[in-house]
Amino acid sequence: MSDAKVQIKNLYKIFGRHPARVLPLVKKGLSKPDLLDQHNHVLGLQDVSLDIPEKKIQVVMGLSGSGKSTLIRHINRLIEPTDGQILIDGQDVLGMNDADLREVRRRKTSMVFQKFGLLPHRKVKENVGYGLEIQGVADGEIATRAQHWIDRVGLTGYEDHYPGQLSGGMQQRVGLARALATDSEILLMDEAFSALDPLIRYDMQSILLELQEELHKTIIFITHDLDEALRLGDNIAILRDGAMVQKGTAQDIVLKPADDYIADFTKDINRGRVIRLDALAAGTAPSDAPVLEGKAVLEDALPAFVQAPAQVIGVKMPGGGVGQVTLAQVVEALRGDH
Amino acid sequence: MEFLTEFPALGRKTLSGLKRGVDEAFKGFSRTYGEALENFFDPLLQFLIWFEKLLLATPWPIILLVIGGLSWAGSRSWKITTGAVVAFIVIGIFDMWEDTMATLAIISVATFLCIAVGIPIGILMARSNRMQSLITPVLDVMQTIPSFVYLIPVVMLLGIGKVPGLLAVCIYAIPPIVRLTNLGIRLVDADVLEAADAFGASPRQKLMGVQVPLALPNIFAGINQTIMMALSMVVIASMIGVKGLGVPVLRAISNQYLALGLMNGLAIVALAIIFDRVSQSYGKRLQAHRHGGHR
Structure with missing residues (x-):
């Protein structure tokens, strides 16, 4: 737990006039629809805990x-x-x-928004430098650091445009650069x-x-x-x-x-692109089987199966050692439960 | 029956006593504080006199140059600049130069005063709903109460002259700038403000870096309205001793001089149009980000 950068513990959020008054009811298990019906409050978050590594x-x-x-x-x-x-x-x-x-x-912290949240009266470079300006960084340094991030997100040449002159994708690049610029x-x-x-x-x-x-x-x-x-x-x-x-x-x-x-x-x-070999691997692989990395996804591993003798391959496990995965396992995993 | 047909008003005695009471109280107030108030406004008076003298003492070609220069700086349009200079030449030819300069002086000072006082009040209003609900009715009264009514206490306090005239103009002309500053700031996109918050902007940084710049189009519309309303008060201000284009208009009304009234009235209109066009196109130029692009 000590490596958690951000910890959220038992977070509740109730929207309405008297959130504190209805909180005990929610903690006792009052449901979201009932809370709305009986008390006219909206349950936003209910006992959310999350450790973010x-x-x-x-x-x-x-x-x-x-x-x-x-x-x-x-x-x-x-x-x-x-x-x-x-x-x-x-x-x-x-x-x-x-x-x-x-x-x-x-x-x-810095933040990137769905609707971009760019300052329409400022040029791209001034938007990217906004967080630094708020921090009180000197103008010259703002310019260099902003330019660095403008280049990194691929907006070189658009420094003097206004957000309104850019497409949505480009505006969000500005938003990303602005968030990254504060380090x-x-x-x-x-x-x-x-x-x-x-x-x-x-x-x-x-x-x-x-x-x-x-x-x-x-x-x-x-x-x-x-x-x-x-x-x-x-x-x-x-x-x-x-x-x-x-x-x-x-x-x-x-x-x-x-x-x-x-x-x-x-x-x-597409399960083939999500499931990794090490999730399926077990036992020990025969010595003649080709060995793949454990974090390879199934889709990438399929060609190796075709060439492997008996359609069995070895998988490097995180703890060392080599586990085995059979083609039948892969097919089963790709099919899922239905 | 009489009770229903005649409204049960207060008796005449009670009423006249009430009115006399208010009058006496105010007279007492103005006797005690009148001088202090006059002293308070003295710097303003001195500035107004100095500015008027400056305008009158400057040779007219230089004034024309300055007018042309300011119009160009504001509008970047040859049409508006030429129009302004020609209008002033015509005003000069019809011998209204001095009155126009006096009017120009009081309008400029009044506008400046309204901006200096009005924008902060507008910002205050935008920041708190309570302030807004307090100030809005005051603005409503200021805009709807007949000007003559508030001329009475102003004259009682400060007598007749430039400063009471200036105050009368400001009382009438300040509401638009206050209202539109408030509106402009309240209309700033909540998403943009949230972004400023997320990056740790202080209230001051948000105000100066986001809210005021984004409210500028509305603030400029307010300044424009304020100037127009100040100009429309010129004639009334002249009733309490403000020199300028209003004086001949007033004389024309009482003597039925049609041509005199028309000439000076049109000079006021010319000033209004020049101020309006220059300030509007300046306001538009301030928003380079609104031109072109994807929106």
């Missing part, structure tokens, strides 16, 4: 209304919780005064790519993964798109109606869905 991408997934955007706004306290605790590097965010909180927002360790991405069309979204995901290879930020990524979640997330948490339904890696979610709701969700995804 350092330098990984934590995806929080859920459909609209599941509370995922509410959750991410609690981390930098854009929304005040009704009850619970949030720790960043072990520091209690909720106990902070305004000045300390601003300092956290300036140095530790904060935590990146909060609230449905950052959801407003973009599929091809551009895929490009942006690639850019993010590429940057993460070298930057190793702690990224909290909100999405409603399972493909996006599976592609980006080292860990995935699924919210429904404000409650945490399942936490785990992409494989856990696909192979061991916590309930029918999630199983339904994962039904149509």
Whole structure:
């Protein structure tokens, strides 16, 4: 647990006139529809706990209304919780005064928004340098650092454009560059790519993964798109109606869905690109079998099966040793339960 | 029956006593504080006199150059610049130069005063709903109460002259800038403000870096309205001793001089159009980001 960068503990958020008054009822198990019917309050988050590991991408997934955007706004306290605790590097965010909180927002976290949230009256370079300007960095340094990130997200040549002159995908590159420019360790991405069309979204995901290879930020990524979640997330948490339904890696979610709701969700995804060999490996492989990396996904391993004697391959296990996977296992895993 | 046909008003005695009471109280107030108030406004008076003298003492070609220069700086349009200069030449030819300069002086000072006071009040209103609900009715009264009514206490306090005239103009002209500053700031996109919050902007950084710049189009519409309303008060201000184009208009009304009234009235209109066009096109130019692009 000590490697958790951000810890969310038993977080509750109730929207309405007297959240504190109805909180005990919710804790006793009053359901969301009943709360709305009987007390006219909306349950936003219900007993959500999540440890977000350092330098990984934590995806929080859920459909609209599941509370995922509410959750991410609690981390930098854009929304005040009704009850619970949030720790960043072990520091209690909720106990902070305004000045300390601003300092956290300036140095530790930065955010990318679904609707970009760019400043329309400022040029691209001024938008990218905004966080640095807020920190009080000198103009010359702002210019150099902003230019660096403009180049990194592929917007070279657009420094003097206004956001309104750019396409959605390019605007979000500005948003990403603005968030990266402050060098904060935590990146909060609230449905950052959801407003973009599929091809551009895929490009942006690639850019993010590429940057993460070298930057190793702690990224909290909100999405409603399972493909996006599976592609980006080292860990995935699924919210429904404000409650945490399942936490785990992409494989856990696909192979061991916590309930029918999630199983339904994962039904149509390409399992071959999610499930890794080490999830299936067991025993010891015959010595003549070709050996693959444990983190290879099934789709990439299929050609090796074709060539392997008896359609069995060896898999390097995380703890050392070589396990075996048979083609029959792979087929079974790809088919799923249905 | 009489009770229903005649409204049961207060008796005449009670009423006249009430009115006298209010009058006496105010007279007492103005006797005690009138001088202090006059002293308070003295720097303003001195500035107004100095500015008017400056305009009158400057040779007219230089004034024309300055007018042309300011119009160009504001609008970047040859049409508007030429129009402004030609209008002033015509005003000069019809011998209204001095009155126009006096009017220009009071309008400029009044506008400046309204901006200096009005924008902060507008910002205050935008930041708190309570302030907004307190100030809005005051603005409503200021805009709807007949100007003559508030001229009475102003004159009682400060007598007749430039400063009371200036105050009367400001009372009438300040509401639009306050209202539109408030509106402009309240209309700033919540998503953009959230982004500023997320990056740790302090309230001051949000105000100066996000809210005011994004409210500028509305603030400029307010300044424009304020100028127009100040100009429309010129004639009334001249009733309490403000020199300028209003004086001949007033004389024309009381003596039925049609041509005199028309000439000076049209000079006021010319000033209004020039101020309007220049300030509007300047406001538009401030928003380079709204031109072109994908929206």
